[in-house]
Amino acid sequence: MRRLxxxxxxxxxxxxxxxxxxxxxxxxxxxxxxxxxxxxxSHEEIAEKHKIIRQIEEDxxxxxxxxxxxxxxxxxxxxxxxxxxxxLVSGAxxxxxxxxxxxxxxxxxxPHPEIFAALEPGAHLLVNDGKISLRVEECGKDFANCxxxxxxxxxxxKGVNVPDVVLPLAAxxxxxxxxxxxxxxxxxxxxxxxxxxxxxxxxxxREMIRGRAxxxxxxxxxxxxxxxxxxLDVSDxxxxxxxxxxxxxxxxxVPPIQKRLIRRCRRxxxxxxxxxxxxxxxxxxxxxxxxxxxxxxxxIYEGSDAIMLSAESAAGDFPIEAVTTxxxxxxxxxxxxTYRDIIEASRSTKxxxxxxxxxxxxxxxxxTTDVKAICCFSQSGTTALKVARERPRVSIVAMTSRLGxxxxxxxxxxxxxxVTPEFDRFKLSVLAAVGAAKRLELATEEDQVVVTAxxxxxIPGTTNIIRVAPCDERLxxxxxxx
Numbered sequence: 232m233r234r235l236x237x238x239x240x241x242x243x244x245x246x247x248x249x250x251x252x253x254x255x256x257x258x259x260x261x262x263x264x265x266x267x268x269x270x271x272x273s274h275e276e277i278a279e280k281h282k283i284i285r286q287i288e289e290d291x292x293x294x295x296x297x298x299x300x301x302x303x304x305x306x307x308x309x310x311x312x313x314x315x316x317x318x319l320v321s322g323a324x325x326x327x328x329x330x331x332x333x334x335x336x337x338x339x340x341x342p343h344p345e346i347f348a349a350l351e352p353g354a355h356l357l358v359n360d361g362k363i364s365l366r367v368e369e370c371g372k373d374f375a376n377c378x379x380x381x382x383x384x385x386x387x388x389k390g391v392n393v394p395d396v397v398l399p400l401a402a403x404x405x406x407x408x409x410x411x412x413x414x415x416x417x418x419x420x421x422x423x424x425x426x427x428x429x430x431x432x433x434x435x436x437r438e439m440i441r442g443r444a445x446x447x448x449x450x451x452x453x454x455x456x457x458x459x460x461x462x463l464d465v466s467d468x469x470x471x472x473x474x475x476x477x478x479x480x481x482x483x484x485v486p487p488i489q490k491r492l493i494r495r496c497r498r499x500x501x502x503x504x505x506x507x508x509x510x511x512x513x514x515x516x517x518x519x520x521x522x523x524x525x526x527x528x529x530x531i532y533e534g535s536d537a538i539m540l541s542a543e544s545a546a547g548d549f550p551i552e553a554v555t556t557x558x559x560x561x562x563x564x565x566x567x568x569t570y571r572d573i574i575e576a577s578r579s580t581k582x583x584x585x586x587x588x589x590x591x592x593x594x595x596x597x598x599t600t601d602v603k604a605i606c607c608f609s610q611s612g613t614t615a616l617k618v619a620r621e622r623p624r625v626s627i628v629a630m631t632s633r634l635g636x637x638x639x640x641x642x643x644x645x646x647x648x649x650v651t652p653e654f655d656r657f658k659l660s661v662l663a664a665v666g667a668a669k670r671l672e673l674a675t676e677e678d679q680v681v682v683t684a685x686x687x688x689x690i691p692g693t694t695n696i697i698r699v700a701p702c703d704e705r706l707x708x709x710x711x712x713x
Contacts, residue, residue, distance in 0.1 A: 232258070232293040233671045236561040237622075237645035238530075239263040239537040241298065241504055242554055244280050245271065245545025254280070255287045256551050257544065261558030263641050264296040264537065267419070268545065269410045281417050294634065294648045296421060296641035298447070299414035301407045303425025304400045306391040308358065309333070309340030316386025319363060319379045327356070327365075328374040341375075341391065349396045350375055357392040358385055361478035394479035397454050402432035408439065415443040420638040423447040423470055428454045430461045437465065445639050447504075451475035456488055459495065468642065469496050470539070474507035486529075493533045498579045500613075500620040502642045505530040506539035510556060514547035519556055527557060531564045532573050534622060536644040574622045586614055586694040593681045593697055594621040602699065603674040604628055606664035608651075608684040611691035612636045612643075618683070619644045626673050628680075630664060647671060653688070657696065658707065660684050665702045676703040 242262035248254060254265070265284050267277050281297060288295045311317060312333040319325055319336075326338035329347070334340060341347075346356075350370045356377065357364055363385055365377035402424055403411065411422060424436050427448045437446055448455070448462050451472035455462060463469060471492050477485050489505060496503035509527050510519045530538050538561075543553040564570050593605050606628040609615040615629035622644065629646040631637050637648035649667045654660045664682045668674040682700050685693030700707060 232291060233626075233647050233673075234261065234263070234558075236558065236565050238535060238561045238565070239642055239644065240554060240557050240561075241266050241506070241537050241539035241642075242544040242550070243268055243539070243541045245542075247546050247548070248544050248550045249276075249280060249283075251283050251286065253550065254283050255290075257554050258287055258291070258293070258295065260551050260554040261561075262544075262554050264298055264421075266298045266300055266423075266539065266541075267414070268300050268541075269407075269414070270300075270302040271545075274410075274413050277414070278417060281419065285418075294637040294641055294650065296638050297419045298421040298423060298642075299410070299417075299419040299444075300423040300449075301410055301425055302404070303402065303407065303449075304404050306341075306343055306346065306393070307388045308385065308391060309342060310387045311335065311339060311385075314387070316384050318384050319382045321379050321382040323379045323382070325365060325377050325379055326374060327377065339385070343391075344373065345399050346391070346393060347372055347375060349393070349398050351396070354393070354395040355380070357394065357478055359383065359389040360474075361392065392475065392479050394453050397428055400426075400428075401435070402427055403435060403439070411436065411439055415440055419444055420635065421445045421447050421468065421642065423449055425449050425472075426452060426475075427462060428452055429458050430465045433462060433465045450492060451479070453479055456480075456492075459492060463495060463499060463501065466501065468502040468504070468536075470504040470506050471535075472506050477507075489530070490533055493530075493535050494577060494579070496536075497534055497577070497620055497622075500616040502536035502616070502619075502644070504537040504539050504642070505533075505535045507541060509538060510540060510543050510553050513543045513549050513553040513556065517549045517552050519553075524556075524560055527560045528564045531561055532570055534574055534577060534644070536619070537642055571624065578622065586617060586692070589683055589694050589697050590614065590617040590621055593618065593683050594623040596697075596699060597623050597625045597681055600699070601679065602681050603678045603702075604668045605681045605683070606630055606668060607694075608654075608660055608664075608682075608688075609640075609694075610636065612640050613692065614683060614685075614694045615640050615646055616643060619646055626671075628664065628667055628671065628673070630660075630667060655688055657684060657686060657688075657698075660688070661698060661700045661707055662704055665700055665704060665707070669702060674702045676701075678702045 241264040243266040327341040364380040369376040445467035447468040448466040544550040604626040
């Protein structure tokens with residue numbers, strides 16, 4: 232399905248979007264990737280959503296990416312004797328410990344000995360999405376005596392963030408390991424790892440996945456920002472998860488971090504998603520706020536590959552309207568000359584290989600001659616990712632004989648994915664490319680396209696040839712390289 236914009240839209244599925252009719256409507260409205268949140272729903276429910284997406288893909292002949300988002304370790308306080316919780320006052324003393332007794336105004340259980348093992352005096356703990364801030368005054372292997380910095384209501388099983396220290400926690404909990412194996416066998420295209428702190432977290436996940444899906448790191452902790460380059464090296468993609476990131480860091484730090492991470496991902500030709508609270512008001516309203524529209528637009532201007540809806544499409548009252556709004560904002564932003572100016576000014580091409588040079592040349596040819604599209608043959612998807620890194624002004628048609636590659640590339644900026652037969656001659660690939668460009672209404676017989684491919688065929692990493700081809704098959708020379 233050809234889109235009229237380049238940035239991709241990720242829609243989370245949930246109770247508001249679990250039927251064939253709704254999921255198909257979301258795709259037709261603009262959703263390119265569907266996120267399955269492993270924090271919610273049984274394996275049976277996840278499998279049913281996966282089945283529906285694949286049926287829609289078949290019905291519309293449109294490759295769709297499925298992203299399974301693992302829950303990650305959840306740190307929560309215990310329960311209180313008062314079911315409504317307690318109101319902590321700034322300046323008061325409060326104790327966290329391993330005692331499983333019900334909590335009160337003075338203490339509560341924090342059933343995570345690994346937190347106490349890592350704490351030091353002066354460290355901060357944030358409770359209930361950062362609404363309550365505690366500073367550690369004294370701590371040991373089974374307790375932490377704190378002073379309340381910012382007070383508020385604390386109640387049963389509220390989440391705890393520890394921004395100041397690297398916790399000795401495995402990024403994959405036992406639940407995550409079971410979920411990972413389940414979705415890998417199911418056949419999802421991307422698996423997102425939550426609360427990544429270091430490259431070793433990603434390497435552990437990669438070892439378990441064994442190439443059955445691409446691996447995406449969610450950046451939502453300060454330590455992940457500090458270790459970002461090393462994490463990026465061992466990841467196939469990145470999600471800037473601004474919710475927890477904005478809890479563990481001062482909120483004013485998040486926008487410049489978002490901008491830096493997007494540019495680093497683009498330089499390395501790895502897709503990046505901007506996520507969390509993008510159209511939050513549309514959970515209950517058919518119209519977004521002006522600030523939310525500006526937030527979506529900013530992520531697009533910065534060159535992100537994808538923008539994501541969470542509760543808006545999973546549990547909101549207006550899931551299709553939320554996708555439609557994102558789609559319309561993207562079309563408007565990308566038609567703005569300022570968008571092109573920003574995208575081209577931020578281009579940073581790594582010329583380390585023949586393929587890098589080929590795709591840079593393809594973009595240059597497309598922008599200096601009357602060429603309508605860049606058609607790239609890519610078995611692994613790497614060439615298409617490198618073409619997308621260039622952010623060309625013309626459409627990108629990613630052509631591959633591997634359905635899995637086409638699905639994964641549905642997350643990548645500007646790519647329209649086409650599944651082709653395997654070719655053993657370059658001339659046949661050129662004919663397939665011009666045929667695809669015309670079917671997608673990107674070109675007519677009077678136009679030209681750029682074709683990139685690798686010879687010998689069907690071997691990943693061999694992109695070494697570029698051709699400007701007329702879209703009239705009768706004019707394609709019989710002397711094209713075989």
